[in-house]
Amino acid sequence: MGLSAVGRKDFHDSIRSFSLVGLTLLFALFATGLAAIQFVPPVYRDAALGTDTLALLNSMRQPTVFLVPLIGLVLAYDAVAGERESGSLRLLLGLPNSRADVVFGKFVGRTGVIAVSILVGYAVAGAVALLTYDTFDVSVFARLTLITVLYGAVYVALATGFSAGMASRMRAFVGAGALYSLFLLGWDVLLYLLQLAVYGQEIPEAGLPDWFLLLGLLNPSTAFMHAARAVIPEYAELSVYPSGGAFYLQDWMGFVVLGLWTAVPLAFGYLRFEGLDVH
Known part of the structure; x- marks a missing residue:
C-alpha cells in the first residue's frame, strides 16, 4: 500500500x-468576510503596497495566525490515535504498510485537507477582492496563500506527531490543546517572565540580546x-519585531523554524509509535 x-x-x-467540505466552507466564509472589511490602520496608509491589498493582509493577519493552528491541530490530533482506539490500526498495519507509512501518510x-480548504477559501476571498477593490495585487495575495498552507501543514505535523506518539486519543487531544495554548497564548507570557527574571523591569539600553530575540522567533506562529x-x-x-544583528534573526529564518516544527514532531511521533504496542 x-x-x-x-x-x-x-x-x-x-x-x-x-x-473537507466543512473546512472548505469555513475557510471560504472566513476569508470572504475578511475581504469585505477593507480597513487599513492610519499608520500604514502611506505604505508602498496599495492600500486595498494592504487592507486585506491586515484583516487576515491575526485571525489567520490563531485560526489556522486551531484547525490544523483539531484536524490531525486523532490521525493515528483514533485509528488505534477504533481497532482499524491493526488492519492498516496488516496491509503492506510500515509504521512510517502510517505516520507520514x-x-x-x-x-x-487543510491545503485544499485554505486554497479554495483564499481563492474566493481573492475573487471578492478583484471584483470589489479599486486595486488588488494578486501576486502578493498568492504568496500569502501559499505561506498560509505551509503554516497549516506545520500544525498538522505537530498534531500528527502527538497522535502517533500518544497511547490514547484523549492524551493526543490534551497534547494538541497544550501546544495551542503554548504557542498562541503562553509563549509571550513566558518570554516576558524570562525578561523579568534576567533584566527586571528595565530593558537594556542596547535592547534585548540576539539570543533572547531568537527565542521569540522559535514560536511557529511568529x-x-x-x-x-x-x-x-x-x-x-x-x-513590527525587535531587530538584531545576528544572521539567524533575518526573516528567511522563519522558513527554517517552520521546517523544524514540521520535521521534529513527525520524527518524534514516528519513533514513539515504533515502540508502542497496537494490539
Whole structure:
C-alpha cells in the first residue's frame, strides 16, 4: 500500500466524512468576510503596497495566525490515535504498510485537507477582492496563500506527531490543546517572565540580546509572520519585531523554524509509535 496510498485513503476518508467540505466552507466564509472589511490602520496608509491589498493582509493577519493552528491541530490530533482506539490500526498495519507509512501518510492526507480548504477559501476571498477593490495585487495575495498552507501543514505535523506518539486519543487531544495554548497564548507570557527574571523591569539600553530575540522567533506562529515578510516585503508594514544583528534573526529564518516544527514532531511521533504496542 505504502505512504502515498495511506495519504490518498486518509484524504478520501475526509471527503466521505465531510471534513473537507466543512473546512472548505469555513475557510471560504472566513476569508470572504475578511475581504469585505477593507480597513487599513492610519499608520500604514502611506505604505508602498496599495492600500486595498494592504487592507486585506491586515484583516487576515491575526485571525489567520490563531485560526489556522486551531484547525490544523483539531484536524490531525486523532490521525493515528483514533485509528488505534477504533481497532482499524491493526488492519492498516496488516496491509503492506510500515509504521512510517502510517505516520507520514496520515500527515500527507491531513495536510491535503487543510491545503485544499485554505486554497479554495483564499481563492474566493481573492475573487471578492478583484471584483470589489479599486486595486488588488494578486501576486502578493498568492504568496500569502501559499505561506498560509505551509503554516497549516506545520500544525498538522505537530498534531500528527502527538497522535502517533500518544497511547490514547484523549492524551493526543490534551497534547494538541497544550501546544495551542503554548504557542498562541503562553509563549509571550513566558518570554516576558524570562525578561523579568534576567533584566527586571528595565530593558537594556542596547535592547534585548540576539539570543533572547531568537527565542521569540522559535514560536511557529511568529516564524510564520517572519516567513511572510521574507517573501512579501510590504508585510513588514503590518508586523513590527525587535531587530538584531545576528544572521539567524533575518526573516528567511522563519522558513527554517517552520521546517523544524514540521520535521521534529513527525520524527518524534514516528519513533514513539515504533515502540508502542497496537494490539
